[in-house]
Amino acid sequence: MTTRTATAGVTDSGGRPVPRRLLAAATRLFAERGYDRTSVQEIVEAAGVTKGALYHYFGSKDDLLHEVYGRVLRLQQERLDGFAGADAPVEQRLRAAAADVVVTTIENLDDTKIFFRSMHHLGPEKCKQVRAERRRYHERFRALVEEGQRTGVFSSATPADLVVDYHFGSVHHLGSWYRPDGALTPRQVADHLADLLMRALRP
Amino acid sequence: MTTRTATAGVTDSGGRPVPRRLLAAATRLFAERGYDRTSVQEIVEAAGVTKGALYHYFGSKDDLLHEVYGRVLRLQQERLDGFAGADAPVEQRLRAAAADVVVTTIENLDDTKIFFRSMHHLGPEKCKQVRAERRRYHERFRALVEEGQRTGVFSSATPADLVVDYHFGSVHHLGSWYRPDGALTPRQVADHLADLLMRALRP
DNA sequence: CACGACATACCGACCGGTTAGTCTGCGCGG
DNA sequence: CCGCGCAGACTAACCGGTCGGTATGTCGTG
CATH class of the missing domain: 1.10.357.10 (Tetracycline Repressor, domain 2)
Structure with a gap:
């Protein structure tokens, strides 16, 4: 079995939970381009999800x-x-x-x-x-x-x-x-x- | 006569030349709110001119x-x-x-x-x-x-x-x-x- | 000095594009 | 068959930059 937490559905092809993937993608992009120059669209694409997922886990x-x-x-x-x-x-x-x-x-x-x-x-x-x-x-x-x-x-x-x-x-x-x-x-x-x-x- | 340079028209009510006023306003606003959070509209309003003036003196x-x-x-x-x-x-x-x-x-x-x-x-x-x-x-x-x-x-x-x-x-x-x-x-x-x-x- | 030609300084409406955030609905595990 | 986790189209606001127009000189010429 793969390394995956008990609560399935919160992970997918990436293998890591979606919130972590979003946070990691945001961190990398913010550091590269700065906060304002990074759109949420770019973040969700880098994390392999969509805006729905982001605003499901984060308020803004x-x-x-x-x-x-x-x-x-x-x-x-x-x-x-x-x-x-x-x-x-x-x-x-x-x-x-x-x-x-x-x-x-x-x-x-x-x-x-x-x-x-x-x-x-x-x-x-x-x-x-x-x-x-x-x-x-x-x-x-x-x-x-x-x-x-x-x-x-x-x-x-x-x-x-x-x-x-x-x-x-x-x-x-x-x-x-x-x-x-x-x-x-x-x-x-x-x-x-x-x-x-x-x-x-x-x- | 007031203290005003020979080339009138480049100054007005502010008494200081427009390019300087724009630069001063931009400096203050950039420092306060950051570059991205400052719109050119805010800059020209703070300098008391309009966007036309800004793009007359600066390229971008x-x-x-x-x-x-x-x-x-x-x-x-x-x-x-x-x-x-x-x-x-x-x-x-x-x-x-x-x-x-x-x-x-x-x-x-x-x-x-x-x-x-x-x-x-x-x-x-x-x-x-x-x-x-x-x-x-x-x-x-x-x-x-x-x-x-x-x-x-x-x-x-x-x-x-x-x-x-x-x-x-x-x-x-x-x-x-x-x-x-x-x-x-x-x-x-x-x-x-x-x-x-x-x-x-x-x- | 008069007058037309041109230059400078600026206005403000406008445009294409981008953005953060919302909303409806779908697929699937329980 | 319910509801969690998410998709993706949508929107209203806003942004940087452009452009045609105007007012105010300045300068060459007769």
Whole structure:
């Protein structure tokens, strides 16, 4: 038997459930051409279904985007919490978290490209929700920097807020220059960027 | 008589020439709502003219965007060349350049927001031209880092390319978090970010 | 200075094409 | 035979761009 869930009918020739196929197609196309330049017609064609299917599972085109955001946001928050709450010196926790966000960003480069480029296409309500989650993430990261600054292992020359924005800026920017077929692996890039952050924070 | 250039007819109630008004309106609206979400009708209404006027001065909606890019690109390249070619130790030249790009980015925040968010809306030809200019800028900056690494005043732990992308990432990101009514002046932000770069480059 | 020829600056109605979203109905598993 | 999951035609709105027309100069010439 093929790999297929118990609820048949929700899958077909593609082998994967229709909602996932739609989300995957939308993610790829949004990352390639941007949200506005991608029509729902193109999405449903890429997923091998029709508009009826899309609007059966999603309320609107916005919903598709919001779903993409939700996935990557939840993933990164979860991982950050894991690293931040570990039992290790603060400089190791920050370094691990700073490197990990780079790796997961590169591994989900399509999602994150969309995230940073199309945020303003969301309706005001969903936009606020996303901003709030993003803010939580930011603050968790900042708390790590502040902890290191309080205990003296990091320099306090720069406000922690700015340090975090500095690092996330480079993460945000990855979609603009990182090429999977380039010379550096995600891990190597992550190590370099984390190094830069830690070196900037040396007392 | 009022302050009005010799070639009357090109100005009216606004007092400023129509092409400038169109460009200013387009810049503001593109930065606020994005390129695709701004209709040419909205642009001409904000500028107090009609579509006839817009297509009299500009070939297409793309042209408007390209013009915005050209302005900020020329400005920043010019300033970078000035700082890079100065007669001073390389660490002072890099620091000055790194801080200056932050200041000019903040001072033209609308333009740079558009730049990084809407680049992919340009046609392939204009897109290549913009990318080429951007690349020149990037390489000029990288040369400074490499010079410092060669002469031993900067650490060579991280490839110069990555260092430049790291810094430009934070610059790129400014439009997402810097608020003109915030606590920090552009100059203060620039000093902090340049500090972070220089500290990361310490041997 | 008078006057016709031409140029510039702009208006606003209009058009072909595209879009997100809706609605009706069909096939099939239970 | 019911209803879930989906097909696909349809629509109303909107968009970028075009075009004929007009008002206001400017300039060459006699």
